[in-house]
Amino acid sequence: xxxxxxxxxxxxxxxxxxxxxxERACHENMGILxxxxxxxxxxxxxxxxxxxxxxxxxxxxxxGEEVRAIFDCYVGxxxxxxxxxxxxxxPAVHETLDLLESRGETIGLATGxxxxxxxxxxxxxxLWRRFGFGGYGSDAALRAELxxxxxxRGVARAGRTFMxxxxxxxxxxxxxxxxxxAAGARAVAxxxxxxxxxQLREAGADVAHPTMAEWRDxx
Numbered sequence: 001x002x003x004x005x006x007x008x009x010x011x012x013x014x015x016x017x018x019x020x021x022x023e024r025a026c027h028e029n030m031g032i033l034x035x036x037x038x039x040x041x042x043x044x045x046x047x048x049x050x051x052x053x054x055x056x057x058x059x060x061x062x063x064g065e066e067v068r069a070i071f072d073c074y075v076g077x078x079x080x081x082x083x084x085x086x087x088x089x090x091p092a093v094h095e096t097l098d099l100l101e102s103r104g105e106t107i108g109l110a111t112g113x114x115x116x117x118x119x120x121x122x123x124x125x126x127l128w129r130r131f132g133f134g135g136y137g138s139d140a141a142l143r144a145e146l147x148x149x150x151x152x153r154g155v156a157r158a159g160r161t162f163m164x165x166x167x168x169x170x171x172x173x174x175x176x177x178x179x180x181x182a183a184g185a186r187a188v189a190x191x192x193x194x195x196x197x198x199q200l201r202e203a204g205a206d207v208a209h210p211t212m213a214e215w216r217d218x219x
Contacts, residue, residue: 177203
């Protein structure tokens, strides 16, 4: 089996550290306070967040130079925000990963975070070491595409192909579910973010549970 995990709301809770770091970077580079006030970030990728900020405030997409400058600034602020802010690993995450590892499953990430941001967010919870590959916001702006990239990397790591019913994307938002299905995978939804189990089932989750603990018990 191939299991691909989302980060925010699924593996960890960061008390808005990513949002604060993003807004600090936008303020320093664009001179805008509260640059993300118009956005709900759940399920969005970092490149699409930045594009939305530019289109909302400047009515255009950012240039490549602007993207690089703001993301470099963002990653620096993120390290400080994650280190200083409230932080928790979601219920049963380590135990679930222990079980999957003991079974020899292929485990990776499918996250809208930049790879550098994913590393920062997961290192504090001793989780980064558990994922040998992934698809990231730094690979693709569209979530379905980064899931496809994660699948390709999982296939390369495992040295075998996977059928659709062997590929599972684990997330906490309807966007995770939609991306999984668009990439030819199945979706496990956990209600550890902003959405309830019923909302996640209505969004088309193949499996939905209150937390990862209940899903682990079915494995």
